[in-house]
Each structure stands twice: as structure tokens, then as C-alpha cells.
Amino acid sequence: MDTTTQFKALVVEKTADKQFVREVRQRSIDDLPPGDLVVRVHYSSLNYKDALSATGHPGVTRQFPHTPGIDAAGEVVACDSGAFAPGDRVIVTGYDLGMETDGGFGQYIRIPSAWAVPLPEGLSLRESMALGTAGLTAALSVLGLERAGVTPDRGEILVTGATGGVGSIAVAILAAAGYRVTASTGKEFEEEYLRELGATEVIGREELTAGAEKALLAERWAGAVDVVGGPTLAAVLKSVKYGGVVTCCGLVGSPDLPVNVYPFILRGVSLLGIDSVQASPGIRREVWQRLAGAWKPAGLAGMVTECSLQGLEVMIQTILHGGITGRVVVNLLES
Known part of the structure; x- marks a missing residue:
């Protein structure tokens, strides 16, 4: 060379x-x-x-x-x-x-x-970069939900920041895997785009965080993929069903988490941190194989x-x- x-x-x-x-x-x-x-x-x-x-x-x-x-x-x-x-x-x-x-x-x-x-076979170089770190992060989030027992029959899965790179791919992967997905976004004019990816419902950021000053909100989500952090993540945690799981991989809203312990000690909610930077080679290969197969966004x-x-x-x-x-x-x- x-x-x-x-x-x-x-x-x-x-x-x-x-x-x-x-x-x-x-x-x-x-x-x-x-x-x-x-x-x-x-x-x-x-x-x-x-x-x-x-x-x-x-x-x-x-x-x-x-x-x-x-x-x-x-x-x-x-x-x-x-x-x-x-x-x-x-x-x-x-x-x-x-x-x-x-x-x-x-x-x-x-x-x-x-x-x-x-x-992996089934994925072109261009497609792998259409996914990239965002796709790897989204897939790790879905894998986290799956391994925590959040199966499609458990109920709705929420994705925040859904028009961004991680959010878009998470919506598509979850839909491909058979989950019923609600997408939350501050860009409600992108509803058609999100529905094309597989979202069954699209809600605005204000609707998601309404009443979030309360200690707990009504139970709705079986699980969630959060890429926003801050008050949005706090509202999500307060509205997850008993035994639900939320993955956290972003801080575009804020790195701070203004939440009490009630979701964790009264509803048994789990918060899973997702990091794609130092993920092991083995988990990377597994996730890329799935992204080239059943999880490849349509x-x-x-x-x-x-x-x-x-x-x-x-x-x-x-x-x-x-x-x-x-x-x-x-x-x-x-x-």
C-alpha cells in the first residue's frame, strides 16, 4: 500500500x-x-x-x-x-x-x-450508513426492550424525538418487529412521514408532557425509546405502565432528569441506558445482522x-x- x-x-x-x-x-x-x-x-x-x-x-x-x-x-x-x-x-x-x-x-x-x-449480507454499504450510529443506537434500544421482556403483546411503545435519526429508525424497527408504535415529535407536520415508517399514532410534545408536574401520570406505555432526555423523559417515566421499560440514549432536550422515584418504587419501571460508542464487537455484529434482516426498515x-x-x-x-x-x-x- x-x-x-x-x-x-x-x-x-x-x-x-x-x-x-x-x-x-x-x-x-x-x-x-x-x-x-x-x-x-x-x-x-x-x-x-x-x-x-x-x-x-x-x-x-x-x-x-x-x-x-x-x-x-x-x-x-x-x-x-x-x-x-x-x-x-x-x-x-x-x-x-x-x-x-x-x-x-x-x-x-x-x-x-x-x-x-x-x-452483513443483505445490507449495502450505503444502506449501512443510512443506518449508521443512529441505526445501531435504535437497534440497541429495541434489543434492550426485547431482552427486558417487553414483547409486542404488552401494549403501545412510545418513541420520542421521532423525526430524528435514532427516532425515525426506532419507529421503523419497532413496526417491523410487530410492535404498535406511537411517535412523539415537536414537528407535527411530519405526521405522514412517521406513519409511513410504521407509527400507528403521532402525538405532539405538548400532549406528551401535559400534567408532567404531577408525581405520576396515567399509565399508558408498555415501553419507550427516549432520545430527548430532560422533562420529556421525566413525563415518559411517569406514564409507563407497571413493569414497563424505558431506554434512554439522548439529551437533545436536556441532560438533567427532573423526576421523582415514584415510577420506580410504585410501578416497578426500569430505565435502561443505551450506549453505542463502546458496545462490544459481539453485540455490534448481532445487531448489524438483525438490521440486515428482520429489523431492516422497509x-x-x-x-x-x-x-x-x-x-x-x-x-x-x-x-x-x-x-x-x-x-x-x-x-x-x-x-
């Missing part, structure tokens, strides 16, 4: 305190961090964390210049460990990719081979907006202002 190979990447540069610029530049494989696996990236995806990294958020990235992109899918160029062979197709999500390690917004990445999983293509490296700037600003519905796939082949 020629480590002087040139490629394009989005590079974020710090120019002054709290001032950053972004541009597509030529780089070489020699510029990349150490690692035993080199992957030619075909597709990546845009997540909220990527937008934070691209704008210099210190909670995500502190070392610059830097290439964001916490997701990548592509073809193995070289693997010193022998875990993969040249030509193998792989998915890389989580760990340090796109945070302090140059990520998927470049046409090549160099990483530890333990970060990669084989692309409307996956309809969730996706595609852009090139050059088109990322507009998309970064859009996602920061809450203007993205579904998923953004970044095509590195046409950049």
Missing part, C-alpha cells in the same frame, strides 16, 4: 479561540493516525455529534486540525493484524472515530481493526438525504438548527 496516496477530506482548523474554519482539502494516508486497518471510505453519515465536532465543541473534539465523521463504511485496503483481507467490506462506528481520531468525512481512515465489523431509502463532502457545510448548519428529518448519507465516492 502506498501511504502517500492522496485523498479528499473535510478538515476543521482552529484559527483562534472559539473560531474554526472548515474546508475540503487534499490529505495523504501518511497524515492519518496509527492503526492496523486502512479503509477506503465509500459512505459516511452526518450525526449531531459530527456537527458539534465540526464547529469545535470541546466536549467532542479538542485536537485540531481534525476530520469529523463518527461513521464510515467502505472497503479494506490493508490490514496488518490479519483480521480482514483487502477487499473486505466493513462498517466502522463509535469508539474514538471522528472525535479525536480522523473520521469518516475523509476518503480514507486508519484505525484499530477491532473497531470494524464485517458488512422505508429506509425514504429516510435518506444524500450529500457530497462539498455539500456538508449546508447540512452541518441545518442539523445544528434542528432542520434535519431522517438521515443524511455522505457520498465519498463522488467527492
Whole structure:
């Protein structure tokens, strides 16, 4: 492998305190961090964390210049460990990719081979990035409900933040798995989109949180996938049925949880934390296999907006202002 190979990447540069610029530049494989696996990236995806990294958020990235992109899918160029062979197709999500390690917004990445999983049959590289970290997180949430005994016959499942990446895919996976899904969103004009994904009912954020100042609310949900946090999660916990389960994987509303202990000690409600960043290789392979099979969203293509490296700037600003519905796939082949 020629480590002087040139490629394009989005590079974020710090120019002054709290001032950053972004541009597509030529780089070489020699510029990349150490690692035993080199992957030619075909597709990546845009997540909220990527937008934070691209704008210099210190909670995500502190070392610059830097290439964001916490997701990548592509073809193995070289693997010193022998875990993969040249030509193998792989998915890389989580760990340090796109945070302090140059990520998927470049046409090549160099990483530890333990970060990669084989692309399962039934899923294309583009489809894997239509899912990406959002899909992995959504699937881990559904798996958490399933393993906790929340089966489709138990009743309605609520998904909050349902028009976002994780929420959209969670709605689709749950519907495909036979659950009756209610989608909650602040974008009620997207009701048709959510019903196409499989939601049987769509409710507004205000309806969900109405009366949430009370110690408990009327029991309704058998389980829930929450990606919002804050007062929304508190309201969900107060309205889950006895023995119900809520998964928590986001904080777009707030990292704080203003809730009392009543849902837990009077109704036996369980709150499961979901983390896709450090999930084990074994669980990743299991979840990706399910996403390539029975859990593959029927409307996956309809969730996706595609852009090139050059088109990322507009998309970064859009996602920061809450203007993205579904998923953004970044095509590195046409950049």
C-alpha cells in the first residue's frame, strides 16, 4: 500500500479561540493516525455529534486540525493484524472515530481493526450508513426492550424525538418487529412521514408532557425509546405502565432528569441506558445482522438525504438548527 496516496477530506482548523474554519482539502494516508486497518471510505453519515465536532465543541473534539465523521463504511485496503483481507467490506462506528481520531468525512481512515465489523449480507454499504450510529443506537434500544421482556403483546411503545435519526429508525424497527408504535415529535407536520415508517399514532410534545408536574401520570406505555432526555423523559417515566421499560440514549432536550422515584418504587419501571460508542464487537455484529434482516426498515431509502463532502457545510448548519428529518448519507465516492 502506498501511504502517500492522496485523498479528499473535510478538515476543521482552529484559527483562534472559539473560531474554526472548515474546508475540503487534499490529505495523504501518511497524515492519518496509527492503526492496523486502512479503509477506503465509500459512505459516511452526518450525526449531531459530527456537527458539534465540526464547529469545535470541546466536549467532542479538542485536537485540531481534525476530520469529523463518527461513521464510515467502505472497503479494506490493508490490514496488518490479519483480521480482514483487502477487499473486505466493513462498517466502522463509535469508539474514538471522528472525535479525536480522523473520521469518516475523509476518503480514507486508519484505525484499530477491532473497531470494524464485517458488512452483513443483505445490507449495502450505503444502506449501512443510512443506518449508521443512529441505526445501531435504535437497534440497541429495541434489543434492550426485547431482552427486558417487553414483547409486542404488552401494549403501545412510545418513541420520542421521532423525526430524528435514532427516532425515525426506532419507529421503523419497532413496526417491523410487530410492535404498535406511537411517535412523539415537536414537528407535527411530519405526521405522514412517521406513519409511513410504521407509527400507528403521532402525538405532539405538548400532549406528551401535559400534567408532567404531577408525581405520576396515567399509565399508558408498555415501553419507550427516549432520545430527548430532560422533562420529556421525566413525563415518559411517569406514564409507563407497571413493569414497563424505558431506554434512554439522548439529551437533545436536556441532560438533567427532573423526576421523582415514584415510577420506580410504585410501578416497578426500569430505565435502561443505551450506549453505542463502546458496545462490544459481539453485540455490534448481532445487531448489524438483525438490521440486515428482520429489523431492516422497509422505508429506509425514504429516510435518506444524500450529500457530497462539498455539500456538508449546508447540512452541518441545518442539523445544528434542528432542520434535519431522517438521515443524511455522505457520498465519498463522488467527492
